Amino acid sequence: MxxxxxxxxxxxxxxxxxxxxxxxxxxxxxxxxxxxxxxxxxxxxxxxxxxxxxxxxxxxxxxxxxxxxxxxxxxxxxxxxxxxxxxxxxxxxxxxxxxxxxxxxxxxxxxxxxxxxxxxxxxxxxxxxxxxxxxxxxxxxxxxxxxxxxxxxxxxxxxxxxxxxxxxxxxxxxxxxxxxxxxMDAELPGFIANRLQEAIWREALHMVAAGEATVDQIDRSITEGPGLRWALMGPCLTFHLAGGEGGMAHMLDHFGPSLKSPWTRLIAPELTQELRDRMVEGCETQAGERSIADLVAERDRKLIAIMKAREAAS
Structure with a gap:
């Protein structure tokens, strides 16, 4: 057969x-x-x-x-x-x-x-x-x-x-x-996109746990910032543009030393009851009176609008 x-x-x-x-x-x-x-x-x-x-x-x-x-x-x-x-x-x-x-x-x-x-x-x-x-x-x-x-x-x-x-x-x-x-060229634990998502997720949990940012601030920092660019170009091409006429080469040569700055906390934080409660409370506050079904419908409607806009701009 x-x-x-x-x-x-x-x-x-x-x-x-x-x-x-x-x-x-x-x-x-x-x-x-x-x-x-x-x-x-x-x-x-x-x-x-x-x-x-x-x-x-x-x-x-x-x-x-x-x-x-x-x-x-x-x-x-x-x-x-x-x-x-x-x-x-x-x-x-x-x-x-x-x-x-x-x-x-x-x-x-x-x-x-x-x-x-x-x-x-x-x-x-x-x-x-x-x-x-x-x-x-x-x-x-x-x-x-x-x-x-x-x-x-x-x-x-x-x-x-x-x-x-x-x-x-x-x-x-x-x-x-x-x-x-x-x-994919080879098996990779967590695959590609999940690895990138998890890096942001770990950083978000650290910031909430340390009281450095709220759930709402973190979400808006993506939806009103890099997320808009990422819908059109991935992180690599986005940083290529950040280098101006010199592209990625200038970006790495100019900002390369900062890659070792102690910005990141990529090791996952301990999921304490306090951190769990703060994440849950933050999401419930953002959701307001919208149910999960309401949020799903809103997400789908907005995703369609983005997909249609991206198709029209291509």
Whole structure:
């Protein structure tokens, strides 16, 4: 059996339907795929359908693929059903290594022999997750960003036993499915974007813990500052411009010595009860009377506006 053309795939499986898995299901449905989803959790189907209902207005505004419909979702009664007769499987189970290993082993046993299996893991390497898979050569990481139905980035990388053609197939499939694909050169703990996010996150926690800045100040320092530039150019090209006509070379030559200044506290602070409470209180203050559902709707609406503006400016 040979793999289908990734551009000809019409039916995908989604295993694990929490925030990330449910977001993947919404994305695939909006792109016109038939989706077979499975999650053993109590009430999982109702939660998934509510998530898709909540995401659908944003997806309609972005533009649905021809034939896209929420009715093309099937919630399977078993893992085997979700893994049979599908061209691709996206696993989004809980972030526990032992569970990932067991789940990928079970998916591998249930899926058609040539079906590519991708994990949404945000931290584990495929080498450690594919340990017990009989056909590990078709397992890859497809690391998305929340919400997967709007944020286009997906980082793709295989493990030591993954075949290069499986990574090629996954990249082509994701690209055809409307994602912006980074094919990573090697396994990297935390991947690329998470490593960058975590650096900022650790600094934010240190500043709150030391009473140097509030949650609101930290968030606005990004949304009203670098975040605006990062939506258009990444940190490297942004600093390239900071060097003026001399570009990155001048920037590094001029500011290079400051790289060793004691600005950063990249080691994570101790998560004390006091720090936890201050973070929670700060977020609740920022949210005000807006519920999580309200914030999700606001985030989606504003993300769409940014994506449309960026597309118009390109």
């Amino acid at each position: 040979s793999r289908p053309d990734p551009k000809a795939a019409t039916r995908v499986g989604v295993v694990g339907t929490g925030v990330i898995g449910g977001g993947w299901a919404a994305h695939f449905l909006a792109k016109g795929y038939d989706v077979v989803a499975y999650d053993p959790g109590q009430g999982a189907e109702d939660r998934l359908r509510r998530l898709i209902d909540g995401a659908w207005p944003a997806l309609e505004e972005l533009g649905l693929a021809p034939g896209a419909a929420k009715t093309r979702l099937t919630f399977a009664d078993s893992l085997e059903e979700a893994c049979t007769d599908v061209a691709f499987i996206q696993e989004s189970g809980p972030e526990r290594l032992d569970l990932k290993q067991r789940l990928l082993k079970d998916i591998d046993a249930a899926a058609d022999p040539e079906t590519v299996i991708a994990s949404s893991t945000s931290g584990y390497g495929m080498t450690e997750m594919q340990r017990d898979c009989a056909r590990a050569e078709r397992t890859v990481v497809g690391h998305p960003f929340n919400p997967p139905y709007l944020v286009p980035l997906v980082e793709v990388v295989g493990g030591e036993r993954t075949a290069a053609d499986a990574v090629d197939w996954a990249c082509d499939f994701y690209d055809h499915a409307g994602k912006s694909v980074i094919r």
